[in-house]
Amino acid sequence: MTRLASFARMKELMTGYYLEAKTTREKPVIWLTSGAPVEYVYAAGALPVYPENYAAMCAASHQAPPLLEAAEAQGYSPDICAYARTDFGQDLLRGGPAGGLPPPQALVCATNICRTVVKWFEAVARKNRAPLFVVDMPFLHDGLTREALNYVLGQFRALEGFLAAQTGSAFDRERLLATVSLSREATGLWRKTLDLARHRPSPITALDAFVHIAPIVTLRGTPQCRDYYRELHREVADRVVRGEGAIPRERYRVLWDNLPIWHRMRWFETFFAERGLTLAAATYPNSWAAIDPPPGFQADDPLEALAVSYLNLYIHFGFTQRIDYLERLIEEFALTGFIMHSNRSCKPYSVGMYGLREELSRRTGLPGVVIEADQNDPRQFTEARTVTALEAFLEAMKPIDG
Amino acid sequence: MFAPFHEALADPPGRLSLLRRRSGRPLIGVAPAYFPPEWVHAAGGLPVAFWGAALPVARADALLPPYCCPVARSILEMELAGRTAELAGWVFTSLCDTLVNLREIFRRLSSRPTLVFPIPLATDPFARRRRLAELIPAAFEDLGRLTGSAATGASLASASRLYGEIRNLQRRLYSLRRSRPGLIGVRNFYAALRAGFFMEPEEYRGRLADLLSRLEAAPEPPAGRRPRLFLSGMVVPPDEVLGLLEHLGLDPADDDFANGGRMISRPVFDPQDPAGSLEAAIFGGTPCCCLHVPGTDRAAVFPRLVREAGAGGVLLLPVRCCEPDAFERPAIGAGLAAAGIPALTMEMDCESLPLESLRTRLEAFRELLEESGP
Numbered sequence: 130m131t132r133l134a135s136f137a138r139m140k141e142l143m144t145g146y147y148l149e150a151k152t153t154r155e156k157p158v159i160w161l162t163s164g165a166p167v168e169y170v171y172a173a174g175a176l177p178v179y180p181e182n183y184a185a186m187c188a189a190s191h192q193a194p195p196l197l198e199a200a201e202a203q204g205y206s207p208d209i210c211a212y213a214r215t216d217f218g219q220d221l222l223r224g225g226p227a228g229g230l231p232p233p234q235a236l237v238c239a240t241n242i243c244r245t246v247v248k249w250f251e252a253v254a255r256k257n258r259a260p261l262f263v264v265d266m267p268f269l270h271d272g273l274t275r276e277a278l279n280y281v282l283g284q285f286r287a288l289e290g291f292l293a294a295q296t297g298s299a300f301d302r303e304r305l306l307a308t309v310s311l312s313r314e315a316t317g318l319w320r321k322t323l324d325l326a327r328h329r330p331s332p333i334t335a336l337d338a339f340v341h342i343a344p345i346v347t348l349r350g351t352p353q354c355r356d357y358y359r360e361l362h363r364e365v366a367d368r369v370v371r372g373e374g375a376i377p378r379e380r381y382r383v384l385w386d387n388l389p390i391w392h393r394m395r396w397f398e399t400f401f402a403e404r405g406l407t408l409a410a411a412t413y414p415n416s417w418a419a420i421d422p423p424p425g426f427q428a429d430d431p432l433e434a435l436a437v438s439y440l441n442l443y444i445h446f447g448f449t450q451r452i453d454y455l456e457r458l459i460e461e462f463a464l465t466g467f468i469m470h471s472n473r474s475c476k477p478y479s480v481g482m483y484g485l486r487e488e489l490s491r492r493t494g495l496p497g498v499v500i501e502a503d504q505n506d507p508r509q510f511t512e513a514r515t516v517t518a519l520e521a522f523l524e525a526m527k528p529i530d531g
Numbered sequence: 532m533f534a535p536f537h538e539a540l541a542d543p544p545g546r547l548s549l550l551r552r553r554s555g556r557p558l559i560g561v562a563p564a565y566f567p568p569e570w571v572h573a574a575g576g577l578p579v580a581f582w583g584a585a586l587p588v589a590r591a592d593a594l595l596p597p598y599c600c601p602v603a604r605s606i607l608e609m610e611l612a613g614r615t616a617e618l619a620g621w622v623f624t625s626l627c628d629t630l631v632n633l634r635e636i637f638r639r640l641s642s643r644p645t646l647v648f649p650i651p652l653a654t655d656p657f658a659r660r661r662r663l664a665e666l667i668p669a670a671f672e673d674l675g676r677l678t679g680s681a682a683t684g685a686s687l688a689s690a691s692r693l694y695g696e697i698r699n700l701q702r703r704l705y706s707l708r709r710s711r712p713g714l715i716g717v718r719n720f721y722a723a724l725r726a727g728f729f730m731e732p733e734e735y736r737g738r739l740a741d742l743l744s745r746l747e748a749a750p751e752p753p754a755g756r757r758p759r760l761f762l763s764g765m766v767v768p769p770d771e772v773l774g775l776l777e778h779l780g781l782d783p784a785d786d787d788f789a790n791g792g793r794m795i796s797r798p799v800f801d802p803q804d805p806a807g808s809l810e811a812a813i814f815g816g817t818p819c820c821c822l823h824v825p826g827t828d829r830a831a832v833f834p835r836l837v838r839e840a841g842a843g844g845v846l847l848l849p850v851r852c853c854e855p856d857a858f859e860r861p862a863i864g865a866g867l868a869a870a871g872i873p874a875l876t877m878e879m880d881c882e883s884l885p886l887e888s889l890r891t892r893l894e895a896f897r898e899l900l901e902e903s904g905p
Contacts, residue, residue, distance in 0.1 A: 204861035208598065208852045240652055243628050246654060247823045248858035255828060255862060257728035263823050265662075267652040268631050278655075280662050287655035301841075448635040474597045474856070484594050484639060501596070 160233035172305035173292035184215035188391035211505035241266035320359035320418035328396035330374025380405030387470035498522035536726035547617035556621035575680035580728035585769035620677035627899035758900035762786035764848035785840035830862035834870035
């Protein structure tokens with residue numbers, strides 16, 4: 130990626146986090162999905178562990194293939210999410226950069242990213258004989274509703290009791306509010322950092338954002354997370370002041386939709402940089418950047434605001450809202466085209482994408498391309514096919530000031 | 532005896548046209564699964580349930596990637612090919628990620644209204660129950676928009692009675708299959724079951740009652756050792772596969788298909804206890820891979836279901852790319868192995884069925900079951 134100095138700090142932070150996760154004796158380890166309300170877990174004094182984050186690390190460090198194969202040898206179909214298969218594999222082989230994850234004492238999953246996580250976490254809960262708490266977040270076919278919000282808030286209250294049972298001590302509401310406040314600061318800073326990509330040339334690309342996403346996923350609600358994003362924001366803002374772009378000569382400014390292809394990050398970086406293409410915006414990192422809630426849902430109450438932020442996610446939107454959002458990003462970031470990753474592992478993101486591509490092109494007059502791959506499984510990536518699709522896309526795209 | 536049931540399934544577009552003319556009711560397509568059909572009937576519509584079809588997918592390729600299940604792909608194919616043109620609207624549930632997005636695709640295809648019923652998955656039982664109670668009036672309001680008329684207390688009571696009677700008849704059919712092996716052919720059995728998705732309920736009730744009377748009075752089938760199977764999967768497999776089982780003398784004793792055993796094990800909606808009975812109608816009965824039911828582990832329950840059915844082996848028939856089912860398969864397989872129950876897995880891809888290879892594997896499995904004996 131473009132070498133942001135903060136990368137070293139992030140590495141240090143994440144190493145410390147995984148070290149604690151692997152060695153803690155005092156804190157109960159709770160496995161979480163990336164869209165679950167981690168603030169409750171930190172407030173309960175437990176340690177959250179994210180198999181999604183770990184799976185991505187395995188793929189980015191090219192350690193996923195043997196883990197995928199180990200899971201498949203156990204009978205898990207290649208049709209299921211590759212994050213889940215990577216996780217099952219790390220458990221079998223104690224593999225990946227941290228030598229495997231600590232087993233969960235309990236699990237919390239939320240359906241705002243997909244319903245697949247329920248099945249995945251059920252399997253882990255069964256294996257470890259650990260209790261599972263599902264926070265159900267209704268899909269927003271027609272936008273956020275008061276009923277959906279109240280439903281989620283009710284489950285948040287029940288989650289307090291679940292966590293208290295795991296830690297053996299009463300749930301501390303004051304501590305929760307302090308954690309939520311730290312979390313909001315961090316997500317605010319993350320959003321401000323991503324928004325700096327509106328500048329031309331863009332000081333940061335989505336590929337940077339994918340890498341620097343790790344703390345906002347795993348550590349939001351901690352002071353270290355807030356401090357890290359202060360530092361990152363400062364560094365990226367300095368680039369803006371200096372007029373420094375993330376790549377040497379920015380000719381195209383493009384949106385990336387869906388998760389990254391973790392096992393091909395370096396390849397994409399080179400391919401795009403050589404052609405002057407900056408991924409100036411992406412939907413995935415915005416999942417932790419508090420998308421503006423609809424009118425009537427700007428809550429003063431911090432827990433209600435928290436529930437709104439967990440419900441109001443791009444992949445949790447109906448298609449009308451999704452396409453409006455994509456169009457807005459294209460306009461606000463002055464983009465010249467868009468790339469959609471049809472990701473075999475992520476159906477909520479990918480099912481319906483072909484139609485969205487056409488509609489978005491029609492609305493914006495910009496070219497868009499769908500590339501077929503998988504976030505974690507390199508066997509689903511065909512380099513020649515991807516190059517052909519991207520080259521055709523570049524040919525159809527008008528460069529900035531072109 | 533079974534001809535009217537096979538006839539109902541033979542030509543879906545023609546059938547829909549006939550049903551609309553005969554019933555005078557707006558036809559409402561119901562996608563999988565667990566939406567109470569009696570609600571549609573109470574609101575003046577005629578529910579027609581679609582569980583996918585064995586057909587080549589061409590048009591739907593433009594909208595759905597190949598890694599979607601053939602159930603979703605074939606339903607969309609039928610819609611795009613105009614084979615469901617007679618429908619006045621569609622009902623979806625949030626059964627899986629693909630179906631959640633499929634509803635969004637349908638909404639953008641035409642101006643025909645769609646309704647979605649979000650099945651709550653909350654662990655917290657109070658939250659789940661409260662949510663269901665909230666969703667019921669909203670669903671009826673949406674149904675009224677689809678059918679053009681509102682359900683009343685009386686229409687709901689009457690529809691629940693009617694569908695309750697059908698459910699009881701279907702249970703009798705299952706019970707008969709279990710207690711009298713060889714009495715009902717495999718294809719005939721599933722035709723009698725699935726025809727209910729494409730018939731007026733009053734007619735279906737009558738025909739099913741008549742069929743049961745005749746079957747119950749029929750002489751015992753010739754004695755003979757036929758391996759008894761428990762069939763498992765999301766949906767009843769295509770007719771060709773059922774025909775293979777029949778041809779090879781493999782005799783299903785029971786199943787847990789979502790449009791079979793899982794469906795008939797659930798109670799119908801009771802207007803006297805809306806939230807409670809809806810909860811039972813969705814989460815009660817034989818466990819479903821698409822639902823989260825705290826305290827219930829489908830893998831642990833499975834061997835018991837097989838033993839209760841008196842089956843000597845299990846045929847797992849997962850639909851290709853059905854993620855919820857695929858997640859549970861290793862645990863189910865391990866549970867069956869631990870219980871000493873032989874099992875064979877054959878993935879079902881309705882878009883292309885390798886019948887010869889399936890036959891070879893089934894023959895080998897039959898031999899294994901015959902050797903292991905009862």
